[in-house]
Amino acid sequence: MALGIDVETLGIFEDLRRTHGSVVSIPQMNGRLAYFVNDADTVRQLLVKHHTGYKKGPGFERVKMLLGNGLIVSDGAVWRRSRRMIQPAFSRQNVHRLIALMVECTEIRASRWEKVAIAGGTLDITQEMSDFALELILRCIFGPDYESAILASGENPFAFLSKDSARDLRVVMQVRESRNLILSVIQARRAKQEQDEFDFLSIYLAAKDKNGEYFSDKELLDELITLIVAGYETSAGTLNWAWLMLALNSQAEACLLDEALRLSPDGEEIEQQAITDMTYTQQLLEETLRLYPPVWLFTRRATADDTFANFDVESGTDIYLSPYVLHRSEEYWPDPERFEPARFGADSVYKKGDRPYFPFSLGPRRCLGEYFSFLEMKVHLGLLVRKFRMTLVSKQNPEMELGINLRVQDSIVLRPELRDKS
Numbered sequence: 001m002a003l004g005i006d007v008e009t010l011g012i013f014e015d016l017r018r019t020h021g022s023v024v025s026i027p028q029m030n031g032r033l034a035y036f037v038n039d040a041d042t043v044r045q046l047l048v049k050h051h052t053g054y055k056k057g058p059g060f061e062r063v064k065m066l067l068g069n070g071l072i073v074s075d076g077a078v079w080r081r082s083r084r085m086i087q088p089a090f091s092r093q094n095v096h097r098l099i100a101l102m103v104e105c106t107e108i109r110a111s112r113w114e115k116v117a118i119a120g121g122t123l124d125i126t127q128e129m130s131d132f133a134l135e136l137i138l139r140c141i142f143g144p145d146y147e148s149a150i151l152a153s154g155e156n157p158f159a160f161l162s163k164d165s166a167r168d169l170r171v172v173m174q175v176r177e178s179r180n181l182i183l184s185v186i187q188a189r190r191a192k193q194e195q196d197e198f199d200f201l202s203i204y205l206a207a208k209d210k211n212g213e214y215f216s217d218k219e220l221l222d223e224l225i226t227l228i229v230a231g232y233e234t235s236a237g238t239l240n241w242a243w244l245m246l247a248l249n250s251q252a253e254a255c256l257l258d259e260a261l262r263l264s265p266d267g268e269e270i271e272q273q274a275i276t277d278m279t280y281t282q283q284l285l286e287e288t289l290r291l292y293p294p295v296w297l298f299t300r301r302a303t304a305d306d307t308f309a310n311f312d313v314e315s316g317t318d319i320y321l322s323p324y325v326l327h328r329s330e331e332y333w334p335d336p337e338r339f340e341p342a343r344f345g346a347d348s349v350y351k352k353g354d355r356p357y358f359p360f361s362l363g364p365r366r367c368l369g370e371y372f373s374f375l376e377m378k379v380h381l382g383l384l385v386r387k388f389r390m391t392l393v394s395k396q397n398p399e400m401e402l403g404i405n406l407r408v409q410d411s412i413v414l415r416p417e418l419r420d421k422s
């Protein structure tokens with residue numbers, strides 16, 4: 001699903017920012033002006049201070065066809081109610097209980113990669129990351145029902161999401177078909193006397209709003225589909241770029257390996273603290289997200305008149321904000337195209353809040369899965385980097401594709417080699 005903006009257009013926006021400043025007005029077919037905002041303070045104003053005056057903007061009608069009215073697309077009272085009900089599911093305590101699943105899904109990859117390494121083969125890392133992140137989110141949502149109900153037909157009914165990067169009508173129809181399967185899992189869970197599972201589905205089923213009401217089947221379906229799509233594509237994309245950065249930067253790989261070797265050194269269970277201690281890996285992921293933010297463009301529509309950066313904005317005006325453009329702006333980031341994880345080190349000046357950095361958005365609509373995704377990505381990289389050394393087989397500078405998410409046009413291909421061949 002394209003949003004009508006391609007890589008060249010982004011280049012034009014970058015030039016516009018350089019020549020016309022941080023807020024650019026663009027005439028639209030309907031006679032109104034739209035605004036492309038490239039200024040750190042205005043971004044904060046829009047996403048944080050004045051967020052109640054904006055709803056999701058152009059492109060979201062089409063996302064709605066895919067996700068229904070789940071958290072990412074809903075607005076106003078519907079969004080507020082769902083966010084309050086769902087937010088507790090993402091508490092640190094709950095996410096920590098999912099670490100074992102993160103390890104399990106990583107180990108499934110490790111044993112596959114080991115066979116490939118022994119045979120001297122290569123890995124389509126883009127596909128591997130999609131499969132990894134999709135399997136993980138499905139296991140986290142459905143718990144034991146992933147194997148007993150979701151995979152009951154022998155195939156993963158959501159595999160089309162990771163095989164087909166298009167988000168066109170065909171995919172919309174496939175998602176609609178999968179709703180029946182999810183509905184049957186929901187109904188079986190509702191009918192159970194004892195709820196002893198720990199997974200997102202059980203938490204969502206138990207969530208109540210302030211009037212004591214639960215989610216209806218339709219609401220639950222929309223929220224679960226939203227969680228599947230939001231929870232896998234972004235993490236998969238980030239890991240894909242992170243593997244490329246590691247294959248291209250031997251120093252970064254050495255620092256990550258050093259940290260990874262300290263993660264459960266005697267093979268014991270990985271403690272949450274050990275993952276928290278992976279500060280270099282955190283920096284590497286933050287720098288990867290600076291250069292390759294999966295949600296590269298946010299759109300908003302004003303629901304009230306507003307004023308920003310000396311512009312009077314009428315209700316109904318469309319606004320575009322791009323983490324991709326701002327994260328690469330030389331005004332805020334010296335040598336912005338350079339991959340340099342140390343920018344995010346503890347003694348770096350970058351975290352002081354004056355630089356625009358918002359891969360997970362800002363304010364009340366900030367991503368709910370941020371903590372989950374960092375844990376997932378750190379477990380994944382930590383366990384696999386200490387086992388495999390990777391060499392890049394595909395291009396050093398893969399072309400980007402700007403759909404709903406920023407993706408690579410052609411897969412990144414790596415050759416895995418076992419570090420310890422004994």
Ligand code: HEM
Binds near residue numbers: 234367372373
């Ligand atoms: C690197 C990984 C991720 C990135 C970069 C990311 C980024 C984002 C961004 C930018 C938004 C806001 C979009 C907008 O306002 O237009 C968002 C919303 C959301 N994300 Fe993520 N996300 C990631 C991973 C996840 C994961 C793993 C989950 C779930 C397990 C998740 C669940 C959500 C949900 C539910 C929302 C909607 C929040 C709301 O509107 O209240 N995300 N994400």
